């Protein structure tokens with residue numbers, strides 16, 4: 102019993118049908134369907150249905166979930182006011198986490214766990230609205246009210262910029278929602294499941310997950326990658342940058358993964374959309390140059406590009422402000438979080454691991470005036 106698995110490396114906590122990640126081959130399957138196919142041909146709304154129901158929707162079912170998302174994307178006044186009041190002084194991920202939590206106040210029965218994916222849908226439909234409103238409030242711009250005749254990704258860009266995106270931009274945005282939607286038992290999903298395992302409500306599970314994704318070792322890397330690419334500045338400086346990081350034994354954002362032993366398959370899709378929108382993307386050129394240098398210096402250590410290396414460069418092409426990249430990752434990953442929460446509740450047992458105690462025991466208490 103006493104072997105410590107730091108970071109829970111290699112620990113299998115449960116069985117799941119939601120996602121298979123093959124780290125050796127660099128492949129991902131969402132409920133049995135190849136992520137490559139879904140990223141090219143599906144939509145985020147369809148993927149939500151798939152992850153929640155373990156099958157693709159019929160045309161009517163797809164229309165129904167699309168309509169449900171459109172009806173539930175507006176914010177309660179109290180949450181809208183919270184965002185307008187706090188956006189100027191609150192970090193985007195802190196404000197998203199607080200807003201998700203605040204949604205519980207507008208649910209008559211927040212602790213009801215009978216239909217967790219229905220409650221999750223109400224949160225997921227609203228997360229892009231929260232993000233766009235927060236950005237515009239930080240800019241001093243009036244909010245753009247969501248429309249009920251646009252798709253999930255399309256409506257996000259509309260409420261962010263105040264104008265409808267092109268079909269290409271909407272498709273690329275929808276692809277980012279699909280690519281970030283689900284990835285097995287990553288840290289933020291595990292956090293959601295631990296919370297759900299105590300039978301806490303869905304708002305608590307999703308709030309736990311948003312808080313967990315924030316860290317730069319996880320979802321926060323989407324932003325630290327851009328800081329890196331802008332620091333490097335030009336492909337010609339990639340070698341010097343990587344050399345310095347490697348010699349200082351510093352981690353390079355956008356690289357490395359607990360599961361992958363090859364390139365993260367999501368990278369190719371992010372790159373594909375960047376090249377379609379802007380073949381001359383400077384961030385893409387720098388990312389590729391850094392990637393070449395890392396593969397030379399750290400390829401034999403099994404350090405490969407992960408999904409965050411290119412995501413930010415695509416968000417940049419879509420006009421998403423850098424401080425909001427991880428909030429979008431959250432809005433997307435809420436699909437996976439909610440699917441795993443539903444699975445957890447279907448066959449629940451409270452998560453309660455052990456620690457190996459290495460401290461002292463049997464110490465005598467001494468009153469403070471005798472110490």
Ligand code: SDX
Nearest residue numbers: 284287318319320322351352353354355356357358359407
């Ligand atoms: C995501 O889990 C998921 O599925 C996550 C995710 C998802 O979709 O949910 O895929 C999304 O979070 C992607 C990861 C984003 N994070 C980063 O890009 C931050 C940089 N990456 C590292 O911090 C790291 O690679 C992790 C956090 C991703 C993984 O950490 P591990 O598995 O605990 O690996 P480790 O820190 O123990 O490193 C093992 C070795 C070390 O060398 P040694 O001390 O053994 O000599 O690899 C080295 C590390 O120094 N290493 C790196 C490196 N990542 C690991 N060296 C340089 N640069 C890196 N990025």
